[in-house]
Amino acid sequence: MPNRRKLRECAVQVLYGLDFYGDISADRAVNIYLDGFSEEIINDPFLRTVVVGTWERRDEIDGVIRQYSTNWRLERMAVVDRNILRLAAFELLHMQDIPRKVSINEAIEVAKRFGGEDSPAFINGILDRVALEVRGVESAEEKAKGEQQAALLEEQSSEPDAVEV
Secondary structure (H helix, E strand, C coil): CCCHHHHHHHHHHHHHHHHHCCCCCHHHHHHHHHHHCCCCCCCCHHHHHHHHHHHHCHHHHHHHHHHHCCCCCHHHCCHHHHHHHHHHHHHHHHCCCCCHHHHHHHHHHHHHHHCCCCHHHHHHHHHHHHHHHHHCCCCHHHHHHHHHHHHHHHHCCCCCCCCCC
């Protein structure tokens, strides 16, 4: 079973496709991706949860992103950046069990792989503001948990099937 970073990368690819061909359901888009584009068999509910959740709540999520993307219209953002932001914003808004540091750091890592040169800093700036707004000031306990999980992810990122956060 792939780790969560790999699943997030797959999710961004599916969301990217949906951004162009939004006339199919997110659930169907996941099935098409898994059947035709995935290099490995991925049987993990996290992928479907984040894709379907992000896509079904994109109006809400896009509103939050617009609020904090000063001087950047959502429609003018690079498609990959927009969908990385959507995915991470979904996690911040609707997956409270994932520490904010993990959601943000994972988005930055996905942006390094799929985005442009400025994508990681751009995404970090917006997501920091979103996280503060939707989750409030980070508690010491949440910060410690996030740092621990983020360090674990970085330490084991070369082991593709080792970490799930």
